[in-house]
Amino acid sequence: MSDLIRFGVSLEKGLLEKFDKYIRRRKWASRSDALRDLIRAELIKKEWTEGDEVAGAVTLIYDHHRKDLLGRLTDLQHGYQRLVLSTLHIHLDHDHCLEIIAVKGEPAEIQKLAETLRTIQGVKHGTLTMSATGRNLD
16 A cells, blocks of 8 residues: 555544444454445445446346346347446356346446346346446545
8 A cells, every 4th residue: 555644533432342343243354444445435435426437236136038038138238338348147047047247337327227127027136236446446
């Protein structure tokens, strides 16, 4: 890490004890590591509400026997090709597939794509995992 700066934080004893338990449960190596991750998580939330370019992943579980579902998913992704970086297709069992779609672009457009994908008939579950491009996290 470049330009590492130390600073002090004052907390009530009970709050610090809860934080230390949280750190142990999450297996962070130190309070500093925990604070860095928590600060970055908040900065990522800010990018998703105010930023101009973010990254993330849309995860879908669907029934691959559903007529025309694969074609609809593919067509929709082609319609949003400026956002879709890559797609990973996994056969979970005889009936179900998992699709992970890596995305990068404007937050509102990505959220619209994710919501549209989730609402296609045959999609049983869908999530949007929001992350950042990394440029604004240092």
